Amino acid sequence: MSDFILGPFWNFAVIVFTAGVVGRIAMILMCGLSKDLAAARGSSVTGAVGTVARRFFPRKETVKSNRFHIIAGYMFHIGLLALLFFAAPHVQFLKNHLLGFGWPAMPHWAFILSAEIAFAGLILLWLRRVMHPVTRLLTRLDDHLAAWLTFFAMVTGCLALFESFAGLRVLHILGVELLMIYFPFSNLMHAFTFFLSRGTTGARAGRHGVKA
Amino acid sequence: MNKSRPKSARALIWAGVLLLLCTVTLPVLPYIWASDSEDITSLDTVENNPRANFWRNVRTGAAGYSAVGGPEANVLINNAGQNWRQFRMNLLAPYGSYLMGAVLFSIAAFYALRGPIRHRSDEPKELLLRFSVYQRVVHWFTAILFWILALTGLILLYGRLVLIPLFGSKGFALTASASKEAHNLFGPIFIVALFMLVIEYARDNFYRKGDLSWLIKGGGMLGKHASAGRFNFGEKIWFWLVLLLGTIISFSGIILDFANLNFDRNTLGLAHVLHGIAAILFISFSFGHIYLGTIGTKGTLRGMTTGYVEQTWAELHHDRWQPDDEMTPETGPLPAAQNE
Numbered sequence: 001m002s003d004f005i006l007g008p009f010w011n012f013a014v015i016v017f018t019a020g021v022v023g024r025i026a027m028i029l030m031c032g033l034s035k036d037l038a039a040a041r042g043s044s045v046t047g048a049v050g051t052v053a054r055r056f057f058p059r060k061e062t063v064k065s066n067r068f069h070i071i072a073g074y075m076f077h078i079g080l081l082a083l084l085f086f087a088a089p090h091v092q093f094l095k096n097h098l099l100g101f102g103w104p105a106m107p108h109w110a111f112i113l114s115a116e117i118a119f120a121g122l123i124l125l126w127l128r129r130v131m132h133p134v135t136r137l138l139t140r141l142d143d144h145l146a147a148w149l150t151f152f153a154m155v156t157g158c159l160a161l162f163e164s165f166a167g168l169r170v171l172h173i174l175g176v177e178l179l180m181i182y183f184p185f186s187n188l189m190h191a192f193t194f195f196l197s198r199g200t201t202g203a204r205a206g207r208h209g210v211k212a
Numbered sequence: 213m214n215k216s217r218p219k220s221a222r223a224l225i226w227a228g229v230l231l232l233l234c235t236v237t238l239p240v241l242p243y244i245w246a247s248d249s250e251d252i253t254s255l256d257t258v259e260n261n262p263r264a265n266f267w268r269n270v271r272t273g274a275a276g277y278s279a280v281g282g283p284e285a286n287v288l289i290n291n292a293g294q295n296w297r298q299f300r301m302n303l304l305a306p307y308g309s310y311l312m313g314a315v316l317f318s319i320a321a322f323y324a325l326r327g328p329i330r331h332r333s334d335e336p337k338e339l340l341l342r343f344s345v346y347q348r349v350v351h352w353f354t355a356i357l358f359w360i361l362a363l364t365g366l367i368l369l370y371g372r373l374v375l376i377p378l379f380g381s382k383g384f385a386l387t388a389s390a391s392k393e394a395h396n397l398f399g400p401i402f403i404v405a406l407f408m409l410v411i412e413y414a415r416d417n418f419y420r421k422g423d424l425s426w427l428i429k430g431g432g433m434l435g436k437h438a439s440a441g442r443f444n445f446g447e448k449i450w451f452w453l454v455l456l457l458g459t460i461i462s463f464s465g466i467i468l469d470f471a472n473l474n475f476d477r478n479t480l481g482l483a484h485v486l487h488g489i490a491a492i493l494f495i496s497f498s499f500g501h502i503y504l505g506t507i508g509t510k511g512t513l514r515g516m517t518t519g520y521v522e523q524t525w526a527e528l529h530h531d532r533w534q535p536d537d538e539m540t541p542e543t544g545p546l547p548a549a550q551n552e
Contacts, residue, residue, distance in 0.1 A: 068346060115397060116397065116398075119397070119398070120401050120404060120405075123353060123357075124349060124353060127349045128349050131345050131348045131349050131352070131519075132345050133518075155394065158393060158394070159389075159390040162389075162393070164389050165386045165389055165390075168386065168389070168390055
């Protein structure tokens with residue numbers, strides 16, 4: 001079983017993930033944009049870059065009413081990003097299997113702290129989703145699956161941290177594979193498409209001389 | 213007649229408190245006795261084997277010299293470790309399982325005899341907002357973490373006995389390793405959740421006039437209606453127990469999580485003893501909380517899932533609570549001090 005998970009199933013997951021992500025981005029780009037006939041009053045490039053950057057920060061007007069959502073959102077995304085790119089096993093994996101070069105990994109205590117912040121953020125966000133009367137109505141099965149698969153991949157990764165048992169590592173790989181297969185067909189695609197959506201909005205507004 | 217009832221009720225309460233204290237303290241006494249008595253050293257030193265006295269002396273915990281630094285590095289044999297192990301295996305594990313089993317059995321028997329408490333639901337259902345979104349999120353955040361920690365903790369305590377026959381030694385080793393990592397990882401998050409819970413719920417859980425009469429009437433379980441505000445006295449006791457037991461578990465858990473920070477064996481042993489006792493009590497009490505919040509009292513769970521309860525439910529269980537018309541799911545109800 002572990003041979004299948006580490007071998008053919010891994011290859012399958014990588015193919016589905018890569019083809020799926022590239023395919024969906026290509027489909028979005030092929031939709032094109034309607035021609036803007038108005039005279040340009042500003043730079044669309046500056047507008048795009050500015051909007052992508054600005055929207056990493058919450059708007060002042062919404063901070064008070066969305067404080068909980070904003071804090072939990074930052075906790076989860078920053079924690080997950082730190083785990084994904086700075087956990088020692090991940091850095092080693094990227095170096096040995098994908099990129100050929102690595103970078104300094106975070107120490108053990110920072111890994112634990114990042115994991116705790118990410119877990120707290122993920123659980124709080126999911127709970128708010130199911131508890132809030134509006135978000136509960138907007139939530140689909142896709143949102144639950146995305147949250148649960150992410151949780152599964154994260155928790156099995158933490159359990160396998162010391163690599164005491166090969167079985168735990170295989171379980172983590174299986175979690176990651178399931179997430180990779182599901183990724184292109186779900187809302188998780190926002191990890192790639194947020195650049196496109198923010199950039200497009202910003203470019204249009206920038207061309208009109210306003211901030212998006 | 214009227215005076216004798218409260219007296220007997222008071223006697224019942226004090227008996228309950230005494231029983232609770234005994235339950236908590238009795239299992240610890242042998243451990244304390246064992247750690248203080250050092251009975252091994254008090255044995256008759258006249259033996260045939262001349263080396264026996266030497267090893268007895270070693271077991272007193274006398275310090276020698278070692279090039280290795282750190283607390284107790286100079287002590288060859290420390291009896292505290294053996295005392296801790298005996299407490300864990302011979303007292304904590306069996307008596308903990310008896311307590312949890314007894315609580316579950318009592319709840320099942322009570323449910324079989326009394327059945328669920330129902331409110332009138334034949335009238336048109338007017339709904340009242342009982343918990344805001346944030347209050348519910350904080351409650352379930354704590355509950356999820358509590359059960360992750362409870363299950364992984366119970367696996368660590370009873371896994372050897374229960375899981376080895378099911379999974380085999382290797383399977384149990386993997387499960388125990390995973391449980392330990394999960395327990396250490398989610399423990400600190402539970403501390404944050406506990407803090408959020410206390411901050412959010414404390415204001416409505418202080419003792420208020422009428423709480424004692426609710427207790428004397430058995431919370432309405434004995435037939436007579438028991439009047440209560442937003443939280444009844446039983447819920448308030450549970451809240452302060454959560455704070456007390458959660459604090460003990462948190463502090464002892466931090467010591468165990470950072471065992472490499474030069475804590476000596478006695479400190480770690482004591483932390484483990486407190487952690488184990490508090491956790492078993494916490495889990496046992498939580499059975500009652502879960503029962504009353506779900507199948508024990510119809511309509512209660514709805515308040516913690518959707519935020520709303522039926523008016524007839526509120527009239528039966530919390531008649532002194534008057535929800536504010538202005539509140540929204542985001543703002544939640546006003547504190548009890550303002551609406552009772």
